[in-house]
Amino acid sequence: RDEGTLISEHTSNLRDADKRRDRGTSIKESLGKAYLIALIGTPKSAIDGCLIAVKDNICTSEEPTTCASAILKGFHSPYPATVVEKLKHAGALIAGKTNLDEFGMGSDSINSIYGAVKNSYTQDGGSLSAGGSSGGSAVAVATGQCDAALGTDTGGSVRLPAAYTGIIGFKPSYGMVSRWGIVAYANSLDTIGILAKDSSMARNIFDAVEGFDSRDPTSIPVSTRSRIAQQLLERKAKQGWGDTPSVRVGVPTEYNTAELQPEVRRAWLETLQGLRNQGHTIHMLSLATTKMALSAYYVIAPAETSSNLAKYDGVRYGNKNSALERADNVLFASTRGAGLGEEVKRRILLGSYSLSAAAIDNYFKTAQKVRRLVQRDFNNAFALSHPLLKHQDGSGSEPKVDVILTPTAQSLPPRHSSLKNKASIDSYSVDFLTVPASLAGIPALSLPVSIAGQDGIDQNAPTSVGIQVIAQYGDEEMVFAMARSIE
Ligand code: GLN
Numbered sequence: 001r002d003e004g005t006l007i008s009e010h011t012s013n014l015r016d017a018d019k020r021r022d023r024g025t026s027i028k029e030s031l032g033k034a035y036l037i038a039l040i041g042t043p044k045s046a047i048d049g050c051l052i053a054v055k056d057n058i059c060t061s062e063e064p065t066t067c068a069s070a071i072l073k074g075f076h077s078p079y080p081a082t083v084v085e086k087l088k089h090a091g092a093l094i095a096g097k098t099n100l101d102e103f104g105m106g107s108d109s110i111n112s113i114y115g116a117v118k119n120s121y122t123q124d125g126g127s128l129s130a131g132g133s134s135g136g137s138a139v140a141v142a143t144g145q146c147d148a149a150l151g152t153d154t155g156g157s158v159r160l161p162a163a164y165t166g167i168i169g170f171k172p173s174y175g176m177v178s179r180w181g182i183v184a185y186a187n188s189l190d191t192i193g194i195l196a197k198d199s200s201m202a203r204n205i206f207d208a209v210e211g212f213d214s215r216d217p218t219s220i221p222v223s224t225r226s227r228i229a230q231q232l233l234e235r236k237a238k239q240g241w242g243d244t245p246s247v248r249v250g251v252p253t254e255y256n257t258a259e260l261q262p263e264v265r266r267a268w269l270e271t272l273q274g275l276r277n278q279g280h281t282i283h284m285l286s287l288a289t290t291k292m293a294l295s296a297y298y299v300i301a302p303a304e305t306s307s308n309l310a311k312y313d314g315v316r317y318g319n320k321n322s323a324l325e326r327a328d329n330v331l332f333a334s335t336r337g338a339g340l341g342e343e344v345k346r347r348i349l350l351g352s353y354s355l356s357a358a359a360i361d362n363y364f365k366t367a368q369k370v371r372r373l374v375q376r377d378f379n380n381a382f383a384l385s386h387p388l389l390k391h392q393d394g395s396g397s398e399p400k401v402d403v404i405l406t407p408t409a410q411s412l413p414p415r416h417s418s419l420k421n422k423a424s425i426d427s428y429s430v431d432f433l434t435v436p437a438s439l440a441g442i443p444a445l446s447l448p449v450s451i452a453g454q455d456g457i458d459q460n461a462p463t464s465v466g467i468q469v470i471a472q473y474g475d476e477e478m479v480f481a482m483a484r485s486i487e
Helices: 003-015 017-039 082-089 135-142 159-165 199-209 222-239 262-277 290-311 331-339 342-354 361-381 424-431 435-440 476-486
Strands: 051-055 093-098 118-121 127-129 148-153 168-171 191-196 248-252 281-285 403-407 444-450 464-470
Touching: 051 135, 082 093, 082 148, 082 199, 093 135, 093 148, 118 135, 118 159, 135 148, 135 159, 135 191, 148 168, 148 199, 159 168, 159 191, 159 444, 159 464, 168 199, 191 199, 199 444, 199 476, 248 262, 262 281, 262 403, 262 444, 262 464, 262 476, 290 342, 290 361, 290 424, 290 435, 342 361, 342 424, 361 435, 403 476, 444 476, 464 476
Parallel strands: 051 093, 051 148, 248 281, 248 403
Antiparallel strands: 118 127, 148 191, 168 191, 168 444, 403 464, 444 464
């Protein structure tokens, strides 16, 4: 296995969709070798020998970790992220690093020093958005360059790319998978996410990377994990779940927005119908604060960014403007001015403003209150009690549900050409359906549902849309079970 070649080829592949096709063969050969390694001796785990790509904001020790930012160009982390160590320990092979929106900020994977990640070509030759910010990881999986990939999901960054490229994108509960070694964007929301072709591969990777990590202060302790496992066992015993697999599926009315494209709405309805045919029950419910979630997210995430990215000043971290002396008082401004992209700067400015004395009450504190309401809405909807909350509110919709099903994105992937004239604020609205689960810290998975059979589908459109499965905190089991029922 020539890891070095694969890495560099792999990365550039993601920057150039044309070359990707030619290189498919050489990467397939490496894949063959990987499987061969797995076949020799007993497999270490279910993912032994699997080739896994890693988003370039997750530290690896062999390759540079750049976050697709000029300020970190050539940066080599002195240590790998816990998730990368765990993957290797399970016998997986790291395929290389994948392109992304700078520091994870964006929804189309176009804010990158390496250029835009390109999704499949349409029949008329135009390319589509791969979704963001883990678009490189999604395209690597969708095009078969690796078996699966790691991404990060702060407000939807694995679910949206998964929806746009027709694969699975899974965001675990906050704190289940260690964040040690991920370059922070918004710590209170950042999670490691998994991209794969099917849910069983995503599950196998999740099993390999989850677990307590003392180096991550927000990692869920072992005792809480056992309590959650116990809670799930009790539910299984009570419901006879598995024998009579009838699940209560919640449908939040607020997700049925006027902006939903007809193809997406139809796929959502057909999926619900399919579940009903399998014996599951469908329940309408209300998550009233959904409408405020997006605004709250775009206050909280930039506020945390403005603090996290202060360390890239050319002294503590980052490539400094070499023409200037260390003591020069324009060093910081010039280093950051040249090293950070437009979107990142915009977020730092927005965040610094919402944390300022003049704005903190109206913006930051209000957003935190909205976040609590979003969490409460979800919590009231689920039958399973929240394992981390002592006092359950108990109010809310009846009957309580086991899982919530929504679309992942309101529309099909936009064309790159249409993004050029779009204000960045417009791209924020793309995250409308994914940020609520992020604010609540609960598990969510996007899976592709075919629209190929629908009437009047544009020939240039993709053949699937993303459907999102959301469950109570710690209930990844329900998320995967539901995904299997739909797949
Ligand atoms: N598009 C969202 C943002 O730009 C989400 C990104 C993410 O989850 N990393 O913040």
